[in-house]
Amino acid sequence: MIDFMRNMLAMIELELRRLRHDRTELYTRAVQPILWIAIYGPIMSGVKAIPTGGIPYTDYITPGVLIQSTTFVSIFFGLIMVWERESGILKKLFVTPASKYSTVIGRSMSSGVRAIFQVLIIVPVALLIGVRFIPDIAYFISALLIIFFASGGFASISILVASFMKTRERFMGIGQAIIFPLFFASNALYPVKMMPPILQYFALFNPMSYVVDAVRGLMISGDLTDLPIDLLAIALFDAIMFVAASVSFKRIIE
Amino acid sequence: MEFAIDVENLTRVFEGKTRALDGVNLRIESGKIFALIGPNGAGKTTLMRILTTQIEPTSGEAHVLGLDVVKHGAEIRKLIGYIPQEMSVWTDISGYENLLIYAKIYDMASRERRRVINDALKDMGLIEFKDNLVRTYSGGMIRRLEIACAMLIKPQILFLDEPTIGLDPSARNAVWEKLVSFKSEYSSTVFFNTHYMDEADLYSDEIAIINRGKIVTMGTAEALKHCVGGEIIRLSMEGNSVSEDFLEKVRKLNVANEVVVNDLEVDIGVGDAETALPQVMEVLRTGHVSVKKISLTKPSLDDVFVKYAGTRLESIGTIREVKEVRDRIRR
Structure with a gap:
């Protein structure tokens, strides 16, 4: 267990060191979510067609847009890990005493590091645009932790999917193919109640809904009634994805 | 006597049809530099991946340092170093940081880390470049960084898969100079795969030739050459x-x-x-x-190869065949 934690921390440190050398990707990836908050949000809030429970529409979508953005980061991070198997990096890691599982899970979790930095770039811009966050540092940090742990699960989804792909060229479209269904069938842009029944059913199994709900409660609305269910759902999602990704990854390196 | 590597009747079949290894028997004494030569697709990499506990054999037994590769993989991994054929360092961090991450994975005591890493970088002639991003290194420098990484734990056996593939002659010499000094300093066993005959001839104590999944002959370079006349x-x-x-x-x-x-x-x-x-x-x-x-x-090792493999090293298999075998192995 100590070995497991140590290897995971080493993987997270690797990610921090990478970011210290080059942060360009964080900035370019921040453009899209900022456009959602700065343009889509204000325009749609003029329509006043979406019941947000009294929250300004831009504020309402901010957590959803943040999660969509960090999920993008995680999904592509998982794909990169599968690319690494074509280089020698994973082969060498698998010949260290660290267990294969801790390597796969550690790499998934370190996508959370990137996700948090992504949030820290977008939030100040959202503040400037006029989004009102709950001014409680404990709430904010809790939200970051939830994003961190959820990111690991999303990175695992992409490891799982990418492990069935034979060539790296096919990976490119997959990121979008995973994220947009999750995004549109979640409560990121509108309440689940507004969806057609079949989509509502899908949203029930959509991990992104639970992450958005938890983060929205902690950052914007202060409504934490569903937080325990959200946390349970996220923990379950992570556990299932970690196991599935580890098993499928073990299969493809052989 | 205890062998560093002891392989008995080892086979590995991929997807039920490609016999990458077909009854390999091999014993290597410790402290030797051992070269496994053979054409592309002969099974060199598959054998090394089994010995480094990355994949399991289909049948037969393999012991590394007296430990069974299937049952005691975790113990073996603490004692061996491995440098794959493909580049195995992170290029977007510095050379020093690469070694630091591995030092942490290997659970090196924090007070020793800095000294051990700097020593390894010094030995490999990389100390002046330690804070540069690996992206800026040459091919030879990257190989030397990988050797430095393997040196961190002073492995009892160092496995190298095609250590000098794609390097120019002067970089090849530099890499070998460092490997030989590494071996004499730690009295480690070195096991390397290559398809460069001259390299096997110059640097190894013992050579085995593998062809179509079988070891066809083994001995010192001199003895092998003597055999062909x-x-x-x-x-x-x-x-x-x-x-x-x-x-x-x-x-x-x-x-x-x-x-x-x-x-x-x-x-x-x-x-x-x-x-x-x-x-x-x-x-x-x-x-x-x-x-x-x-x-x-x-007589050259090429002549030895012709005698035992029945054909010249370069002419075996078309590139397409080799690629097909590799694709099947990799999936």
């Missing part, structure tokens, strides 16, 4: 014909195993060309026979 002294004679009297005298020499005349060229088969040559010269001198040119031919 002795050395040849070739005389290119002056004049219009070769004197029978001279040939008679040469045939009588103890050192001459065989004399073959081909027009104006006389090939004398001998055990060791350097010691036989003075005697041949003596015959030439006393018989007043003049020669245009004398050349010595020694």
